[in-house]
Amino acid sequence: MHKPESQLRETLGIPPEAGKIVVFAESSHWDPNWLKTSEQYYDDFIQNNLDEALAWLDKEPRRRYSVECVFFLRMYWQRNPHNHERIRELMNTGRLWMTSSGVTTADTLLPGEEALLRDFLLGQEWLRSIGVHQEPRTAYFTDSFGCTPSLPSLLRAAGFERTAITRIDGMYFAGCDYELARNFPREGSSAELLGEHIKTQDFIWRDANGAEILCHWNAFNYGQGDLLAARGITRVYLFPLYFKDASPRNVSNKIESYYAQLAPLARTPYHFCPIGFDFVPPIENLVEILDRYNQQEYPRSGIWAVNATLDDYLDLVDCHRDQLPIVQALDPNPYWTGFYTARPYLKKIAHQALDQLVLTERLAFLEGQDAHIQEQLTEDWWSLAVSNHHDLITGTSPDAVMEAESYPWLEGILDHTKRLCEQLSPLESRRASAKTKSEMPLWDKENHIVRINTPHYQIELDENRGGCITRGMFDGQEMLGGISNDVVTYADSGGLWRMGHEFKGGHFKKLTAASDQFIALSVDEEKDCLRVSSKIEIREETFLRETLFFADSPLVFGRITGRAPAKCTMTIRFHPAAPHQELTMAQPGGVVKRPLEKNYRPTYWPMQSFAHAHSNPDRPGFAFFATQPTAVASLQGEAIEFVALRNALHETAFGVIGIPANPAKGFEKQPCAFEYAFGYTKDGGWRENRLDAIADQVKDRYLGKKDAFLYQEHVQGQIEINATKPVRVTAFKAAHRGEGFILRLRAYQIPQSSVTIHLSQGPIKAASLCDARERDLKPLEVEKGMITLSLTDTLTTLRLILD
Secondary structure, eight states: OOOOHHHHHHHHTOOTTOOEEEEEEEBOOOOSSSSSOHHHHIIIIIHHHHHHHHHHHHHOTTOOEEESOSHHHHHHHHHOGGGHHHHHHHHHTTSEEESOOOSSOBOSSSSOHHHHHHHHHHHHHHHHHTTOOOOOSEEEEEEEESOOTTHHHHHHHTTOOEEEEEEOTTOOOTTSOSSOGGGOSOTTSHHHIIIIIIOOSEEEEEOTTSOEEEEEEOTTOTTTTTTTTEEEEEOOTTSOEEEEOOOHHHHHHHHHHHHHHHGGGOSSSEEEEEEOOTTOOOOTTHHHHHHHHHHHHHHHHOEEEEEOOHHHHHHHHHTTGGGSOEEETOOOOOSOOGGGTSSHHHHHHHHHHHHHHHHHHHHHHHTTOHHHHHHHTHHHHHHHHHHTBTTTTTOOSOHHHIIIIIHHHHHHHHHHHHHHHHHHSOHHHHHHTOOOOOOOOEEEEETTEEEEEOSSEEEEEEGGGTTEEEEEEETTEEOBSSOBSEEEEEEEOOOSSOOGGGSTTOOEEEEEEGGGSOOOOEEEEOSSSEEEEEEEEETTEEEEEEEEEOTTOSSEEEEEEEOOOTTEEEEEEEOBSSOOSEEEEEETTEEEEEOSOBSBSSOOEEEEEEEEEESSTTSOEEEEEESSOEEEEEETTTEEEEEEEEEOOSOEETTTEEOTTOOOOOOOOSOEEEEEEEEEESSSOTTTTTHHHHHHHHHHHHHHHHHHIIIIIISGGGEEEEOSSOOEEEEEEEOSSSSSEEEEEEOSSOOSSOEEEEETTSOEEEEEEEOTTOOEEEEEOEETTEEEEOOOSSEEEEEEEEO
16 A cells, blocks of 8 residues: 655655755665676775765665665675674665666666576575565666666566656766767657657656556656766766865755756646766765755755655656556667677676576476575576666676676586586486488489478578578568578677677778678588578688578578677678568567667667568568577668677777777677577567577577477477467476465466366465565465466466475
């Protein structure tokens, strides 16, 4: 039950008649491993910052301080046992407040959905383990570089009611561009939509799945109020240029200038002014300073200033919910686009680590070792949750940090889970289940042209055109309008965050294409497919390009292995016969439809698992599938390309100048195998062609080539689901909270009819619907050892009790 507005105001000391309230919310923003390792950040800032925060909470009884995620709080707890009771009391009385249950402030575009949901669960479980009763209703994404358009669906699945975000496409952010603020917001951007058309920072965000969440946008950054009691430029630890000034005149000017910024975008009497750029210490005497302003200036200005939390603010705003606009299908991207594909090896092993963890849990259930294995996976899951951080999976840390923490954490998960899988499912068992040789596609080679013939397509690859596909008949229809499966290399002055054409003074220019040269092809008949391979030389780097043809699949599979040359981005380009007018692609929580261009030309959009380029329902479309996150761009509706490998070192403008907001440099040292598949759709969109299910099959086929027994025979038959639309099991594990087992389902197309679930291991005795933090919502009826339910969301979590 939500408290009445009058009670909320009374609790915070806001006068009943006050009509202009500025809420100053002081919060941490502590990146676990951005420019330094987590240990270095802890030693340099965290111990002192939290010591100071606790001291000020003791000194000012009405003061509130927020922590945005669990990671560093856990480190502080482990190293300061003398403060345990003090922290527990402050948290359970609501004065030391969590603005999320997440282990980190995650990026929500690149991690797998299960990784994000576990992030919220693990943080919540750690809070419960130390006797803290807070169960956050808000998930605050302070500094993430855009968010999945299905964020409402993702957060509702984890039991959150609201969120706050900062960086959205098209907004101005100091230090990010060599342009004047008047050039922002960009035309057609989300920042223009919210800031100039709808004119609001608070709104109901309704995604394409129909999920809704209350959202606040920090239009003036997440440290807007940092200089409340200071003068200068910034208190950020990188270049602190300020001096303290808590004089009545300075504080009064600051409060009223913040109000003047916020008021034009306010739909209620409440205005949110966040305090808390990166690693800034608490403001001295914050409550005293605000009390003095209210006493001296409120009668004149009519502005009431109060220290409170983000949740307090959203509680107040929620009392005026009927005054808030509903924003349909907001897509706050692309903010920056380089991080979608920076450090491809990192992104690949992050997703492999997730796959291995989920697989290990499912094998543990089959072998009756679920509780034992879950305990052994505790630190692995924690490390994976940390990898969600918006400076880790994005790859936006310098090499030293990546090599000290990021890579070892993820590689350690892969090593440990591989050993556990060997114990649970010995290698001999897998060899015994190996597939026999499959039917092979027909092929021949003549005059440098390789011809492939299967029941689904006839394809030609031409050595004179770089071994690219020059002809493609799919189901008897020509589907190519030009050279395809080409490897195109760009000179890229961008870096870990951004591509070169995103900022003034940068460049992104085509260097070369495989199709511009002669490349010899090698054809090999393997156990289950025909493999056509070639070696490509680009700027002293050698790449292995493989194209795989299966007689039983209408898709063509591909892989390119290597490391992009320094300061380069490499793409796979296709020319479908039919022009396309829109792109549809998977993102965590759902599927999104996007325009061909937004903010940048070309626009590289983030995608997971699949993308679909099409024009109208009765024209052919082009479908692309990938086993790791990547980026897709349309080239004026005629060609489409996907980033395979990238090695852009550092954002550089005008050839020599760095960008202050993008200080990290990185060189991709590890080669990476980018795996993909493509095919054509005759008519209809992604739903009619069940591209979500095909994407799962593509991933399973690649995984199956590595270990067919584990993925296809031993595990997939564990759970039987009867549904009219594709429903994917994304997790099956022992419960962290409560009894039984947790089953998680993903259905991008929500079935209209009921879904029936049966376990091959035995009958279900009891079941309940819960959220991803494993809090029960309602019991489910069990009949004959099975459950039947209607799915209402893209992500569903169930608790099962077995006989």
